[in-house]
Amino acid sequence: MRTLIRHGTVVTGAGAAVADVLVDGERIAQVGAQLAATADRTVDAAGKYVLPGGIDVHTHLDMPLGDTVTADDFESGTIAAAFGGTTSLVDFAVQDRGRPMREAWETWMRKAEGKAALDYGFHMIVTDLTAAGLEEMDELVAEGVTTFKLFMAYPGRLMVDDATIFRALRRTADNGGMVLMHAENGGVIEELVARARAEGRTAPKYHALTRPPRTEAEATHRAIALAEMAGAPVYIVHVSCAEAVDEIAAARARGAAVLAETCPQYLFLSEERYDEPGFEGAKYVMSPPLRPRAGQERLWRALAADELQVVATDHCSFRMKDQKALGRDDFTRIPGGAPGIETRMSLLYDGGVRAGRISLTRFVELTATNPAKLFGLYPRKGVIAAGSDADLVVWDPDREITWSAATHHMRVDYNPYEGRVVRGTPEAVWSRGRPVVEGGQFVGRAGAGRFLKRAPRAP
Numbered sequence: 001m002r003t004l005i006r007h008g009t010v011v012t013g014a015g016a017a018v019a020d021v022l023v024d025g026e027r028i029a030q031v032g033a034q035l036a037a038t039a040d041r042t043v044d045a046a047g048k049y050v051l052p053g054g055i056d057v058h059t060h061l062d063m064p065l066g067d068t069v070t071a072d073d074f075e076s077g078t079i080a081a082a083f084g085g086t087t088s089l090v091d092f093a094v095q096d097r098g099r100p101m102r103e104a105w106e107t108w109m110r111k112a113e114g115k116a117a118l119d120y121g122f123h124m125i126v127t128d129l130t131a132a133g134l135e136e137m138d139e140l141v142a143e144g145v146t147t148f149k150l151f152m153a154y155p156g157r158l159m160v161d162d163a164t165i166f167r168a169l170r171r172t173a174d175n176g177g178m179v180l181m182h183a184e185n186g187g188v189i190e191e192l193v194a195r196a197r198a199e200g201r202t203a204p205k206y207h208a209l210t211r212p213p214r215t216e217a218e219a220t221h222r223a224i225a226l227a228e229m230a231g232a233p234v235y236i237v238h239v240s241c242a243e244a245v246d247e248i249a250a251a252r253a254r255g256a257a258v259l260a261e262t263c264p265q266y267l268f269l270s271e272e273r274y275d276e277p278g279f280e281g282a283k284y285v286m287s288p289p290l291r292p293r294a295g296q297e298r299l300w301r302a303l304a305a306d307e308l309q310v311v312a313t314d315h316c317s318f319r320m321k322d323q324k325a326l327g328r329d330d331f332t333r334i335p336g337g338a339p340g341i342e343t344r345m346s347l348l349y350d351g352g353v354r355a356g357r358i359s360l361t362r363f364v365e366l367t368a369t370n371p372a373k374l375f376g377l378y379p380r381k382g383v384i385a386a387g388s389d390a391d392l393v394v395w396d397p398d399r400e401i402t403w404s405a406a407t408h409h410m411r412v413d414y415n416p417y418e419g420r421v422v423r424g425t426p427e428a429v430w431s432r433g434r435p436v437v438e439g440g441q442f443v444g445r446a447g448a449g450r451f452l453k454r455a456p457r458a459p
Contacts, residue, residue: 021050054368090452129168207285266296300357431449
């Protein structure tokens with residue numbers, strides 16, 4: 001099957017120009033002005049942008065948490081992602097303490113196989129790092145699972161100590177992998193949580209009040225220091241506050257190999273959401289929590305200045321009615337996380353590009369090119385070039401939609417951006433040359449996605 005996309009403005013992280021794109025099978029065959037090529041199908045993209053498919057490198061699909069499981073699995077999650085212009089994602093396999101990492105990877109592979117409509121990869125969440133585990137890290141890197149997430153929060157569940165973090169960092173310095181850090185000071189947070197509960201402060205807003213910005217900034221500083229001592233790069237996930245950005249910016253200015261992401265919720269939502277009436281504040285219980293509105297411009301400046309390199313989602317969806325409601329009388333029992341896999345790109349385009357905060361090419365860097373480069377997928381993904389996978393989006397810069405739980409494709413009964421009107425959304429989406437979204441309909445196939453074996457970085 002050959003498809004010719006004509007007359008669109010082709011946008012990459014390097015620039016934008018009117019050009020045609022010829023797709024042959026699963027790959028891009030040619031990119032150029034007024035291509036003299038025959039095709040089985042021709043698409044007129046005049047007045048539209050042609051973008052590389054988005055890559056979301058931070059999602060949690062079919063993930064157990066306590067006595068419940070995220071509302072979106074690999075079928076619903078990847079279909080929702082496609083409607084939003086994302087064509088690849090990297091999810092997280094979670095190691096059970098005392099069990100091999102490979103066992104976790106195999107478990108998550110089974111969750112995705114036969115369900116994922118888009119291509120997918122995995123990070124490994126490390127909860128227990130023995131000598132055998134260090135060898136497993138080498139094996140996983142060789143098999144395309146090249147990144148390892150460690151937690152400085154959630155004592156007794158996910159949190160590991162500094163020595164474990166240091167060992168993991170040193171191993172990735174040698175094997176070409178990379179450590180991802182959830183940077184919050186878990187011990188201090190536990191003390192603040194215990195005090196709040198003892199005082200009967202159990203409403204959703206106390207989730208945020210017991211996780212102040214300094215707990216994130218301190219842990220970010222410590223994670224960077226450990227990485228510098230180990231001689232390894234480190235990637236800080238879901239940066240939410242100005243204080244943490246300042247730590248990252250200072251480290252990068254002195255030459256430290258620090259990379260970081262933020263998420264749309266920290267750019268568009270702020271802490272006053274926790275004061276919504278009744279139990280509505282539970283919609284926004286996530287970690288890190290929403291922050292003061294005043295800090296959002298610092299995040300935008302960091303995105304524009306390359307102090308932050310990626311916008312991912314931390315998509316972790318739980319229904320209000322029967323899942324978030326588990327913590328109605330105790331904020332510590334509210335499943336943490338929020339949906340965002342479908343809304344990411346339109347929010348960033350509307351609030352970033354159209355608002356003049358970032359350029360169109362920077363938008364593509366943050367949502368596709370940088371994720372591909374940092375996570376071992378480039379140039380297979382994240383770029384429109386001959387030989388690359390034909391993961392493509394025809395983007396209508398003028399089409400408006402209103403985000404709502406009534407119309408989104410995620411399996412949750414609320415949308416954090418309910419009623420927000422955005423301008424700039426996908427018109428058509430292809431994954432490896434196959435149409436997946438056209439005319440507002442899903443035309444792909446659950447199970448068509450493939451595992452992405454990611455390349456290690458050069459150690």
